[in-house]
Amino acid sequence: MIRIEHISKRFKKLQALDDINAIFNNGQVVSLIGPNGSGKTTLIKSILGMVKADSGKIFVNNTQINGDPSYRSNIGYMPQIGRYPDNMKIGHLFAMMKDIRNAKDMVLDEELLKKYDLEKIFEKPMRTLSGGTRQKVSAALAFLFNPDILILDEPTAGLDPLSSEILKEKIIAEKKKNKLILITSHILSDLEEFTTHVMYMQEGKLIFLKEAETLQEETGEIKISKAIARIMKGEQPGNDWIDKVFHLNSNKKTI
């Protein structure tokens, strides 16, 4: 469970987060959406303690985040751009992570490692990997230690359709285990299958956090992406971002 109370963060001139309040519970799959620069990644990084918020409190499983890093053992994080030590080989990276987490007596979840066939390329140094393979490594690492909370920042960006499908299946499987999953993505059609809640942010502000079903009822749309588009049009005239994304998606389908 994650509870966010009045979080604000300013980077010089940019108000990255503006008084955000939210509660995410176990069993939810929350889709964090919003245009580029709306503060999604900053919010995620605040939860992880990588960005220090100017004011406000964040609670993970009822304990407030303040310096003690142990809460992060419950969180699996997949960054937007996975950056790893260049000289390290994939196998070495996984061995190091297990060693650092004292994983000897932990139950490891190596499903993605196997499905992505990463063991075959264990000898490859990280610097030679393509963006997609890096994403696979990030995904495998995020799920490796069986965390209660999964935070996935643009998980499917750069993955081929097959790998993307594997990841989505994994997310659905984890959702069934009553875990809390937080996803940001610009590819709304990807979120369709598993989203239970939608959180929409814009210019650092929380515009709404709703259950997917409520959203569908309110807008009369079955597809979440369409529902969001409709809401955005109604509430924010002149905002055509969502249309563009949508347009792109529909174009892809016709091809």
Place this chain on the structure above:
Amino acid sequence: MLKLTRYILYDILRSKIVIAYTLFLLIVSFSMFRMEENSGKALLSLLNIILIVLPLISLVFSTIHYYNSYEFIELMLSQPMSRTRIIIAEYAGVTISLLAAFLIGAGIPVLIFSPTDTGITMLLTGLALTMIFTSLAFAVSVKARDKARGIGSVLLVWFYFALIYDGLILLILFSFSDYPLEKVTLALSFLNPLDLGRIFIMLKMDVSALMGYTGALYKDFFGSTAGMALVTGVMLLWIIIPVWLAVRYFKKKDL
């Protein structure tokens, strides 16, 4: 912490820069002792090279290493690992590798050709200076936003301690030459670890007579147990304060 340091050391050894530094020191030390008949003279020449090269290498290498391991630091931050632990482990890794390089590169030749009091004092001073300048480099590079700024500032630090500071001292001595300045110069030398190291070794070499009345005062001061304790204390402060600052900055930093 030890685990982390081990991985950092492994990474540093792979980059081979430290090995090159060790070889450089070995070649310079051996050639100095081979060229000079008098091992005391050789030690003095070696001292002058060490006082210029050692701080420069410690500063630049630590800074480059810090920026190059940014990915590693980011990765560790998403794990249950406290910031203090991460930055101290980084510092320990860099310092240990540089200390080892100095001990092998300068320590072996000195112990072979001049295993005297003076030789040992020089080695100890070299070790202390390595730790001091690595710790200064960490304070600067954690504070600086990007690599270019970091390396620029660190070079400025080197210029200041190696060149500008002595110029300032001379300026003070000339402007106030009508006053007794012996005690003031003694106090001022505490503000520059390089000067402190130099004076310390010079006194061991019995060349203090060359420094006139100031030399006699120095000899009197550094020869006493209280003086020695004070010098050791000041050197320790030069190590601890920058590291403490680096930890402080790093704890507040957004990554």
